[in-house]
Amino acid sequence: MDLNYSLADDAFRADIRAWLEANLPDELRDKVLNHKRLNRDDFANWHKLLGKRGWSAPAWPAEYGGPNWDATQRHIWDEECARVGAPTVLPFGVSMVAPVLMKYGSEAQKRHYLPRILDGTDWWCQGYSEPGAGSDLASLRTRAERVGDHYVVNGQKTWTTLGQHADMMFCLVRTDSGAKKQEGISFLLIDMKTPGITVRPIITLDEDHEVNEVFFEDVKVPVENLVGDENRGWTYAKYLLGHERTGIARVGQSKRELVFLKRLSLTRKKNGKPLLHDPLFAAKVASLEIELMALEVTVQRVVANEAGGRGPGPEASMLKIKGTEVQQGLTELMVEAVGPLAAPFDVPFLEGERAHSIAGDDDAAPLAAYYFNYRKTSIYGGSNEIQKNIIAQMILGL
Known part of the structure; x- marks a missing residue:
C-alpha cells in the first residue's frame, strides 16, 4: 500500500489550489475561516460556482456529469477546500442520496434527479431520525401505506438539517409492520411541497435555526418515488451511511482549525508568555495534533483501498469516531485558550x-x-457508541 503522493497528484493539487485561490469569494472565505454562519445563498452560490467548473460533485463518475476523479484526487480536493476556507458542498444531495440513486435507483429516477442535484436545482434533506429512533434507526415508526399508485405517509422526523430550505427529502418509512424491524423499511423520495408536510424549526442553544421537526399527515407520494424494492430500504440506508461516515472524518478541516488554534494560543498570555508556550497547554495541543496525524494516515489508507476498488467498510466507523473526537477536542481547546472572552454571545456578528x-x-x-454546535458531531451519522458496536461486531467478531 503506497501512501505517498505521485508527481501527477502533486500537479493536480497545484491546479486545484490555484483555482480555489482565484475563484473563492473573499466574503465566503472570511465566514468559514472566522467561524461565522453561512446562509442558504452562501451554499447555493458556491455550488453553482463549482458547477460552472464541473466540480460540484467531486465523487461522481463522468457518465453522470462528474469530474471522474479517483479516490486520491477527491481526498486532495477535500484537503485544499478546507485549507483555503471554502464552504462545504452540502452532502445530502451530492454525497448521500445521489450514490444511492446511482446504485439502486431506476433509470427514470437517475435521469430526473441526478442532473437537478448536480446543478443545484433541488435542495435535499435527510428523513432518518425520529423521536425514539435516532441511533436505533431501525425502530422508526413513520408509516407508508400503499394505496393504488401512491404511498400515504404518516409520522414524524426530527433533527432534519436545513429542512426549511429543502425541495426534496430522502426518507426511510415503515412499509411492513409485521416484519423484523430492519426488513420492513423502504426508501422514498418525497417532494417537500406535498400537502400534509409541516416543517417546524428547532432553535438550538446558539440561537441558530439549523435543524427542524418534519410532520407527515396523509402525505401522498407516487409509487415511482420508491427507490429499489419495497422493504429493502435498510440495505440502501446502510450504503448511504457508509459514504456519510467516511466524509465525517474531515481531516482537512481539522488541520485548518489546528492552525487557527495555534495562532489563537500564541496571541493569549499566561504568566506574561504566550499560552502555547505553557507546558500543560502545549502538551494538550501536541496530543491532539498527534491524534490528527494518525487519523490522516488512516484516511490515506482508506483512500488507497478505495483506489484499489474496495468500498468503505467498518473503517468508516473508525474514521467517524476519531474524526469527530478530534473536531470536538479542537473546539474545547479553543474555548480554553480564550477563557471568559468566549462567553459574550453576539448573534448579529455571527x-x-x-x-x-x-x-x-x-x-x-x-x-x-x-463549541456547542460541535457537540453534535459524535451523535449524527450514527452515534460514536453505535460505531464502536459496529467495529466490535465486524472486526473483532464480538
Missing part, C-alpha cells in the same frame, strides 16, 4: 450583520457557539 464583535475580540466571539 450572521455577518456587524463587522466586529461588540465584545471587542473577533476571534473569541464565535467560539462558544462553535
Whole structure:
C-alpha cells in the first residue's frame, strides 16, 4: 500500500489550489475561516460556482456529469477546500442520496434527479431520525401505506438539517409492520411541497435555526418515488451511511482549525508568555495534533483501498469516531485558550450583520457557539457508541 503522493497528484493539487485561490469569494472565505454562519445563498452560490467548473460533485463518475476523479484526487480536493476556507458542498444531495440513486435507483429516477442535484436545482434533506429512533434507526415508526399508485405517509422526523430550505427529502418509512424491524423499511423520495408536510424549526442553544421537526399527515407520494424494492430500504440506508461516515472524518478541516488554534494560543498570555508556550497547554495541543496525524494516515489508507476498488467498510466507523473526537477536542481547546472572552454571545456578528464583535475580540466571539454546535458531531451519522458496536461486531467478531 503506497501512501505517498505521485508527481501527477502533486500537479493536480497545484491546479486545484490555484483555482480555489482565484475563484473563492473573499466574503465566503472570511465566514468559514472566522467561524461565522453561512446562509442558504452562501451554499447555493458556491455550488453553482463549482458547477460552472464541473466540480460540484467531486465523487461522481463522468457518465453522470462528474469530474471522474479517483479516490486520491477527491481526498486532495477535500484537503485544499478546507485549507483555503471554502464552504462545504452540502452532502445530502451530492454525497448521500445521489450514490444511492446511482446504485439502486431506476433509470427514470437517475435521469430526473441526478442532473437537478448536480446543478443545484433541488435542495435535499435527510428523513432518518425520529423521536425514539435516532441511533436505533431501525425502530422508526413513520408509516407508508400503499394505496393504488401512491404511498400515504404518516409520522414524524426530527433533527432534519436545513429542512426549511429543502425541495426534496430522502426518507426511510415503515412499509411492513409485521416484519423484523430492519426488513420492513423502504426508501422514498418525497417532494417537500406535498400537502400534509409541516416543517417546524428547532432553535438550538446558539440561537441558530439549523435543524427542524418534519410532520407527515396523509402525505401522498407516487409509487415511482420508491427507490429499489419495497422493504429493502435498510440495505440502501446502510450504503448511504457508509459514504456519510467516511466524509465525517474531515481531516482537512481539522488541520485548518489546528492552525487557527495555534495562532489563537500564541496571541493569549499566561504568566506574561504566550499560552502555547505553557507546558500543560502545549502538551494538550501536541496530543491532539498527534491524534490528527494518525487519523490522516488512516484516511490515506482508506483512500488507497478505495483506489484499489474496495468500498468503505467498518473503517468508516473508525474514521467517524476519531474524526469527530478530534473536531470536538479542537473546539474545547479553543474555548480554553480564550477563557471568559468566549462567553459574550453576539448573534448579529455571527450572521455577518456587524463587522466586529461588540465584545471587542473577533476571534473569541464565535467560539462558544462553535463549541456547542460541535457537540453534535459524535451523535449524527450514527452515534460514536453505535460505531464502536459496529467495529466490535465486524472486526473483532464480538
